[in-house]
Amino acid sequence: MKAAEVTSAVSGRIGSFFGRGTVAAPADIESAALRSDKFRLEREADWRRLEDIVAKMERGGLRRIDDADLLALPALYRTAASSLSVARETSLDSATLTYLESLVQRAWFQVYGPRKGxxxxxxxxxxxxxxxxxxxxxxxxxxxxxxxxxxxxxxxxxxxxxxxxxxxxxxxxxxxxxxxxxxxxxxxxxxxxxxxxxxxxxxxxxxxxxxxxxxxxxxxxxxxxxxxxxxxxxxxxxxxxxxxxxxxxxxxxxxxxxxxxxxxxxxxxxxxxxxxxxxxxxxxxxxxxxxxxxxxxxxxxxxxxxxxxxxxxxxxxxxxxxxxxxxxxxxxxxxxxxxxxxxxxxxxxxxxxxxxxxxxxxx
Incomplete structure (x- = not known):
């Protein structure tokens, strides 16, 4: 996600950063976008790894997962859940929030949900x-x-x-x-x-x-x-x-x-x-x-x-x-x-x- 796209996504929710009825200055919008972009970049590798593991489990169960990924799955899930909590509290951009909500939900079913129908x-x-x-x-x-x-x-x-x-x-x-x-x-x-x-x-x-x-x-x-x-x-x-x-x-x-x-x-x-x-x-x-x-x-x-x-x-x-x-x-x-x-x-x-x-x- 580019900084410009993040800026556009944040602009619709910027009131939650600076109060209702406040018109945000361009500098404030740019600061919020950079903060969201930095938050995503610092954690994106873990999110992507979790997404890959979950996708493999959804396609073929545990047989497709190597031991290292299987051991890392609970920790990666907790990291994504924590990131989602932070994203909600700080009102990060809607695209990141939607992505994390979907990822955490899918991972929950693999970690805690029924293993098979x-x-x-x-x-x-x-x-x-x-x-x-x-x-x-x-x-x-x-x-x-x-x-x-x-x-x-x-x-x-x-x-x-x-x-x-x-x-x-x-x-x-x-x-x-x-x-x-x-x-x-x-x-x-x-x-x-x-x-x-x-x-x-x-x-x-x-x-x-x-x-x-x-x-x-x-x-x-x-x-x-x-x-x-x-x-x-x-x-x-x-x-x-x-x-x-x-x-x-x-x-x-x-x-x-x-x-x-x-x-x-x-x-x-x-x-x-x-x-x-x-x-x-x-x-x-x-x-x-x-x-x-x-x-x-x-x-x-x-x-x-x-x-x-x-x-x-x-x-x-x-x-x-x-x-x-x-x-x-x-x-x-x-x-x-x-x-x-x-x-x-x-x-x-x-x-x-x-x-x-x-x-x-x-x-």
Whole structure:
């Protein structure tokens, strides 16, 4: 901004310098212009640097900012805010005042405002945040997986020893015609496809509500040192083990596995992660290390919450798979193909997909 331009801008506000109704002399106007110009020149380098940093953050977030600029950002913001305060009190030229107001407002949002909107958060969640959180609770996933496999084995052994256990493990509403003593044809009928897709959307909504409820319960029970979460996993898998025993007894184990795999590779994976997330909180509370219990639980809770957001998405996918492909796709090979594709996808996403920009944290 040239001195002449500053002189013109100041002339309209010069009354605030010299009092109302006073006609400013040319020397007074020139003095005010020089003072404004000097104020700007002394601080302009910091303003420009702050403007460059803010512009980079607005275009691409923190990834575009080097460490030196990131460390300097708070100090540069305070300098600009202080300059704005001085400019208002001394009634500097309107152009400088407008520029500083805009710069300080933009910088405030980068320093104190929300870092990203929902879509920015969701994009970061899918492109690294979710998979990273799952890898961070790897020990809890391993424990939960061991418990689930053990639960399925326990269910099989119990019903093979005494069929009365089947009715204790499998609810009447879920059993339907799948009960001990049912013929092979009856059991095979329960694995058949539907004639049409009519009504399956409502069925999908019901399945999502049921599956999500199980996952949220497994997660919520984690506060009691994770023990109730593990017990819930054992119960659910014991029920599955009992049903596998039933179908295997009629030489339908392979067919039942295909029927289950369509949605089961997603649904069971989601239940596994939900149980592991609950266990992660409970384990952090039981073994906080050098942290306080509250601090350990808070940190684990934030990490587990990210996992649970993804689990809800997995339950949506599982419900759609259970309501449509499982009910409409015939053929054992086709069903195994669908289940295998989704299992491969989840494993690759959680354990092989590691974006370069995602920082890897450890337990």
């Amino acid at each position: 929902f879509f920015g958060w969701f994009r970061e969640f899918l492109l690294g945040g979710w998979s990273r959180a799952v890898r961070e609770i790897w020990l809890d996933v391993c424990i939960a997986l061991f418990v689930m496999v053990t639960g399925a084995i326990v269910g099989w052994v119990l019903v093979s020893q005494n069929t009365d256990w089947y009715y204790r493990l499998v609810s009447t509403s879920m059993a339907d015609n799948r009960v001990p003593g049912a013929s092979r044809e009856t059991l095979m009928q329960t694995l058949q496809v539907e004639d049409s897709a009519g009504g399956l959307s409502g069925f999908a909504a019901f399945l999502f509500s049921n599956n999500a409820g199980v996952c949220i319960l497994a997660f919520a029970l984690g506060f009691a040192f994770g023990i109730p979460s593990l017990m819930l996993l054992i119960h659910n898998m014991a029920m599955l083990g009992a049903m596998v025993w039933l179908f295997a007894g009629q030489d339908l184990g392979w067919e039942f596995g295909a029927w289950l795999s369509v949605h089961g590779t997603t649904e069971l994976f989601g239940i596994l992660l939900a149980g592991a997330a609950g266990l992660h909180i409970g384990r952090s509370m039981a073994f906080p290390g050098t942290r306080s219990i509250l601090e350990a639980a808070s940190e684990a809770g934030r990490r587990s919450a990210v996992v649970m957001v993804g689990v809800v998405l997995m339950m949506v996918v599982a419900a759609l798979l259970e309501a449509f492909p499982r009910q409409l796709v015939a053929g054992t090979d086709s069903r195994y193909l669908i289940g295998g594709v989704f299992l491969t996808f989840w494993l690759a996403y959680f354990y092989l997909y590691r974006p370069d920009h995602a920082d890897e944290d450890t337990l």
